[in-house]
Amino acid sequence: MATSQNILKRKYAPFAIAFIVWGAWIILITIFDNWGLFGDNWFMSVTMVFGSFIAGSTSVGGGAVAFPVMTLMYDIPPPVARDFSLMVQSVGMTAATLTIIFLRIPVEWRVITFISIGGFLGIVFGLEEVAPRLPSSFAMLFFTSLWFAFGLIIYWVNRHSDRFIYTKLEKFTSADIVRLFVIGFIGGTVSGVTGTGIDIVAFSLLSLYFRLCEKIATPTSVVLMTINSLAGFLWKESFSVGMEPAAWNYWWVCVPVVVIGAPLGAWFIKNKSRFFIIGLLCSAIIVQYIGALFILPMDAFMAFFSLAIIVLGVCCFWGAEHFGKNRFIVTPKEEKI
Helix, strand or coil, X not given: CHHHHHHHHHHHHHHHHXXXXXXXXXXHHHHCCCCCHHXXXXXXXXXXXXXXXXXXXXXXXXXXXXXXXXXXXXXXXXXXXHHHHHHHHHHHHHHXXXXXXXXXXXXXXXXXXXXXXXXXXXXXXXXXXXXXXXXXXXXXXXXXXXXXXXXXXXXHHCCCCCCCCECCCXXXXXXXXXHXXXXXXXXXXXXXXXXXXXXXXXHHHHHHHCCECHHHHHHHHHHHHHHHHHHHHHHHHHCCCCCCHHHHHHHHHHHHHHHHXXXXXXXXXXXXXXXXXXHHHHHHHHHHHHHHHHHCCCCHHHHXXXXXXXXXXXXXXXXXXXXXXXXXXXXXXXXXC
C-alpha cells in the first residue's frame, strides 16, 4: 500500500509543481501590476504552448521555437530572443526536469555532470564573445542547417530496427570525459548565441557515438538544457550586463504556459517507443528548417552557406556514427526498446 501511495505521489508531483509556480506567478504579476502585458505580448504565450511541449518531449529546446519565431516573424532583436529563451527555459525545463526525476525516467548522470561543466564555460563564452559578433540571420541558418543534417543521419541510421543500442554508457573512459566536456563547451557556446543548443549537440553525440538509446538520451538532453539555461540566465543577470529589459515582458506572459507544457511533453514521451521519439524529433527539425528557409532573407550566398553546413554536418555526424560503431570491439547484446 505504501508503494502504491509513493507511485501516486510521484505521478501527481508535476501538477503540484505547476500549481506552486502558478501561485507564486499570480502573486508577483499582481504586485508588479503586469497583467497588462498580455495585451501586447499574447502571441508569445501562444508560441510557447508549442515551444514548451517540444522542449519537454524532444532534444530540441523551447528556444529552438522561440528564437526563430521572435527574430524572423516578429522582428524582435536576437539578443532579446536569446535572453527570453534562456529565461523561459529556466522555468519550463526546470519543471520538465523535476517531472523526469519524480517519474523516475532514466537519464545518464555522468553525461549530465561532465557536459554541464563544459556547457557553463561555453555559454559564458557564447554570451560574452560570440553573440555580439555574429549576424542573427547567419546564426539561425547555421543552427537550422546543422540540425537538418543531424536529422538526416539519425533517420538513416535508424531506418532498420536491428540497430544496436545501449541503455547506459558502455566502456566509459577518461577520453570520454574529455569528449563530453568539449561537446558541452560547443553546445554551451551555441546556447549563448541562440538561447538553445547544448541539448541537441549532446543528443547527437549520445545517440550516434555512444549509441545510447533515444529514450535515455532525450530526457538526459532536457536536464542538460535546464542546467545550461539556468547557468546562462544567472550569469548574464548577476555577473554581466543583465537580461534585455524587453525579454522580461515576454517572460511574464509565458511562465504559466511553459510550466505546464514542458512537463506535459516529458510525461508524453515516457512510454513512447524510441522510433516514435526519433520521428517526433525529425519532424520538429524539418519544420524548423523549412520555416527558416521561408522566413530568412535568402539569397544565393545564404543558400550556398546552408548547403555547405548541411554537407559538413552530414560528414561530422556520419563520422560520429562510424567511430561509435568501431569503439565496441566485442559484439554487444541487442536491446529491443
